[in-house]
Amino acid sequence: MLAIWPIQKMVFLELQRFNAETLGLKQDVKPILGSTTRFKDVKGADEAKAELEEIVHNLRDPKERLVPFFSCSGSAFDEMYVGVGARRIRDLFSTAKKLSPCVIFIDEIDAVGGKRSHNRLTPFLNMTLNQLLVELDGFNQNEGIIVIGATYFPESLDKALVRPGRFDQYVNVPNPDVEGRRQILESHMSKIVKGNDVDIMIIARGTPGFSGADLANLVNVAALRAAMNDANVVNMDDFEFAKDKILMGNERKSAIISEENRRITAFHEAGHALVAIHTVGALPVHKATIVPRGSTLGMVIQLPDKDLTSRSRKQMLASLDVSMGGRVAEELIFGASEVTLL
Template sequence: GASFYMQSASAFIEMFAGLGAARIRKLFEEARRNAPAIVFIDELDAVGAARTGHGFNREQDQTLNQLLVELDGFEERDQVVVMGASNRLQDLDSALLRPGRFDRQVLIDAPDLAGREEILGVHTRGKPLASDVDVKLIARQTSGLTGAELENIANEAAIFAGREKQQFVHQEHFDAAMERVVAGLQKRRVVTEKEKRILAYHEGGHALMSHLVGDLIPVQKVTIISRGQALGYTLNLPSEERYLHTTEEFQDLLKIYLAGRGAEQVVFGRVTNGAANDLEKVTALARAMVFEYGMSTVVTSRTMRADNYALSEETKRVRDQQQAQLTDAAYEDAQRLLRKHRPALDRVANALLEKETLDREELDTLLADVEPDSRSSETVGTVRVVSLPAD
């Protein structure tokens, strides 16, 4: 077996020049003495960030240079393997990624459907599962979640069962665990009747719009019970892995995000600050459509970062206008559809005021007479869709 040396890159950096470089030398000298060995450097960007000349101090420079020397100094007989981990690959210094150094990158992304099913199998092993637990269903409902989050879901489900003094962990416990991991802890805030009515229409707008655009991101649950920082939320979980979207589908996503604010405007004639999180999502998606995906009103085959300093002010101004056109059009369309289907919106809002929480089956019953009204074209594949977050 090989010796394993794990070190966080942030531990190399000190305010005194030379200490970081000395620590790296010591680490690699020890690894050589005990070869075969593996050196693992976590949070590599703490020491290996690109040298821009702005805010990059002498200690960081010396530490990075020493790391490069150690990497270049290896020969086959050293029998030392060097590995690193970072969440910011794009920020690493190009010298670190040259051949012979960290030239092989392995992306550890969120697991796909098969991966989630296997991970859930590992973390439910040894737990007394009831016959109604469907691990495949849970895997389908947790698209985009990481292995750690899946572990939390399995553990939380067992805790819920234990609190109820149940002998087995049931599907309802997993449903509650997923809700807690995705949306946060349930909180009982004192909300006035007027605010409660606004919340019901806000969340009802999200739910209705999700129904109107078809199966893009089906609603699993909508509630006006507070969780985390949200007064209420609509939980959208894709029923399948999705990787590609058309322009029309992104436009539908914009409408879903804006439907809560739109419902407030349609019903009450004014809006509240409850849509702050929705607007963040809208801004991010519209900007990506314009700057990265070439999906603006002006057809282009070029992509560009919004923070690219090489862009002219005129180009930025035009792109900002295109972004505003996308969001404004989506907001107007959302309000149009909500006015058109106002009776359905009232039904959902009144049901939320009565029950506080509605699941997918209850929503399907309430909206059984409402036909989808979407301009989405048929997709070639699918995008791992972002679940609609709490407002």
């Protein structure tokens, strides 16, 4: 048996769709079957995709191009009645063995594979996991079944589940780097009409730490804004709006701010921007705004040319200088006694 699980969830398989009624599954334990997503559709996770492609390639029947794909959630096994999980596990694996070679994908496997409790008053809580362990031990090398589990909390899994012979291969799917984000954005933007002013690389640079789902949401928010404005295309301003909304929240257009506070905010943000522009080692300034968002009255946004995997002493000192630039600007314009605390 081959068994792996990615640390972060991933849709990746190029597998055949099947009708649930033809699988002989009981009505209350039907897994979700099939996927229209292919390996070629996955962007920004090349190393993880390569590992999975190799495993699935070795699984495929020489006479067939595709194999069955069972997909279900870990929480689905006990979602109706406590104690039925073990039976559902048996039914799932029994059907999979009849249709091997195949893939079983259990999403959020920590819901069924979490560390077992030693509370003797509730032994039924461990029955589902115990049955899963038995099924995983029951595979022969030639049965052609791959079991894949996905979780955000690998540390919560029971030790018996992750020992050699069960889930013994690990595929880490990290958040994409800047090039990966560009590829993901390009894939999602292919489904909309974007304006000529859209620079995908600028958007990718401005979204460090975004997952694939975050980037999909960004494109969706931008498209919704364009639709609300009756625009024919989604332009760069829509994407900037979407990014700012996700990172900082909606604009507080109804906020009542005095002219004095607006003036202070303008000089404060200008101080940040000027120090960033004239300090060696500081990140390039992308945008400065005094439009209130969330808990901020304004901000200066700096974008790196590429993802930062490490920072030098010069860069860290430059970051400190930029952080103090707003306070220094207030002191120079309004005096030391008028410097704001927020």
